[in-house]
Amino acid sequence: MPVKNTHYPGLNIQKIMIIGRPGSGKSTFAVWFSNIPAFHLDKYFFEKNWVERNYQEFLSSQKEMIYNPSWIIDGNSTKSYEMRYRHADLCLYFNFPRWLCYWRVFKRLFYKHRDIDDRAPNCPERVRWSLLKYMWNFEDRVNPILQQLQSKYPDVQLIELCSDLKVNQFIKHILKDKIT
Template structure:
């Protein structure tokens, strides 16, 4: 499939897998707008948007003709998948994701990272670590169930090397 035929790309995976990094890279390459769900959901001071308001804001974004959306938020994964023509699942080991989250915490200590809502300085707490560590057993099975039901093309990448190889193929115009 030609890369230009992808207009709505959903990037999912465990926290720390590199969803936001990949979405920015793809947005630059494909000239599509990127939306980070964390930036849509969180407000200054880590105040969450109410679920109804978040779903309404997300629905408005999903109806746009082209986008790359990255993020977890399992409560809206089916909603997002309905609109996507490509779903990229970064299915990385939890130890790698955890290591990357700690690295990110160090890099952005006291600062807000670019893919986060303003006023939400980088943090790591026990609940977040637990979420990442248990992701393969608690969240991953549900992701696979959703992927099986989806009409979108699905790409499962299991390592940073597979991401690099896919991006290299994309650059050559060979997405398969």
């Protein structure tokens, strides 16, 4: 289990990596920060009709992203976690309950927020068995990687948010810091 920073002392963030299960709210959160460019990895990983892009092209596009002066990158390509993590000021881990993420993924089949442009063109929402399995095993796959990254890059703040309430508290903290 990653170490949780629940107090958010002295956040000075320009580069934010957001990870979490599909349906945890990563893209919604990324769009909220309209003053920081948001990059949704699914837009770069897939071409139209859910065809996977050449992986080297995908990595190349991420390298371009991380050298921007500020960014929010949301997505779960574990192979490139380290590349993004080491350049981030902050990693937000949206570790929401499985049931809630499953609910939201199915809900997206019928309702998609129009302000969130997180997919490649012609990639309609769909739910496949492979996605559900991926969601189920997410923590087992990701937590050991995060523990290693935390040890290797201690200057990167890792904050685990496990509910909408915690996300809202985090947002209020950021707003308070900007106002004071």
